[in-house]
Amino acid sequence: MRDFVDLAVRRRVSVVMAALAVIAFGVVGYNRLALELFPDITYPSITVQTEFPDTAPQEVENLVTRPVEEAVGVLRGLQTVHSVSRAGISEVTLEFEWGSDMDRLAMEVREKLDRLILPAETTDPVVLRFDPSLDPIIRLALSGPAVAADLQAMRRLAEKQIKQDLETVKGVAAAQIKGGLEEEIQIDIDQNRLAALGITLDQVRQVVGVSNVNLPGGALRGKDSQFLIRTINEFQ
Incomplete structure (x- = not known):
């Protein structure tokens, strides 16, 4: 020294x-030295959100949450699965190993969900990528006169244009619509007439369900062209 x-x-x-x-x-x-108050960290988690309107939490758990868990619970690198079932909505969160390819896993989750059969009343499951460095939600409101026709028009505008435009924006995982008036067709049933014919409400519901669809009708081939045929049978 x-x-x-x-x-x-x-x-x-x-x-x-x-x-x-x-x-x-x-x-x-x-x-x-790069310093950030909230570093851009991609957490290896995916949330599957499914709406089941007017349904109690127990039915949401049995009919939606558990089938979703079973469908996506076999993915490679999956560490934990936890879910929340509330009235009208199911949320299943998947946590993967650090370093996992989340883009590929999100695609695999969507493929699993596409093959999953859920009750007809449920909405299509939405796959969300959570980023804790940002508030992941932006709410937009459409306003107008509180008239039924205007509320239906705003709902159509949100579904046909605004939702699609927002989902094409880079970084937007999904866009969901709340409120407005959805167009519906009401069927008035004569209970006495049904009883006389021996027909139940479930049978009527099934017939209406299978009738209210558009089906492919094949193709019409010409010498130099081909036309795809659709059978339009959806209620308007």
Whole structure:
């Protein structure tokens, strides 16, 4: 140690220059050090959200949440699955290993959900990528006169244009619509007439359900062209 001190005293200029160089490198390195209050970290989690309107939590759990858990519970790298079933909505959160390819996993989740058969009253499951560095929700409101026709028109505008435009924006995982008036067709049933014919309400519901669909009708081929045929049978 004494030899080192003696060397530093004899070559004090060199020691001072070395110390200044270390300080300079430290200052430059500190200024170039990237610091963020909320670093951009991609958490390896995916949430599947499914709406089941006017349904109690127990039915949501049995008819939606559990089937979704079973469908996506076999993905590679999956560590934990936890879910919440509330009145009218199911949320299933999947947590994967750090370093997982979340784009590929999100695609696999969607493929699993596309093959899943859920009750007809449910909405299509929405796959959400959660980013804790941002508030992941922006709410937009459409306003207008509280008239039934205007509320239906705003609902159509939101479904046909605004929702589709928003989902094409980079970084938007999904767009959901709340409120407005959805167009519906009401069927008045004569209960006495049904009883006389021996027909139940379930039978009427089934017939209406299978009738209210558009089906492919094949193709009509010509010499140099081909036309796809659709059978339009959906209620308007």
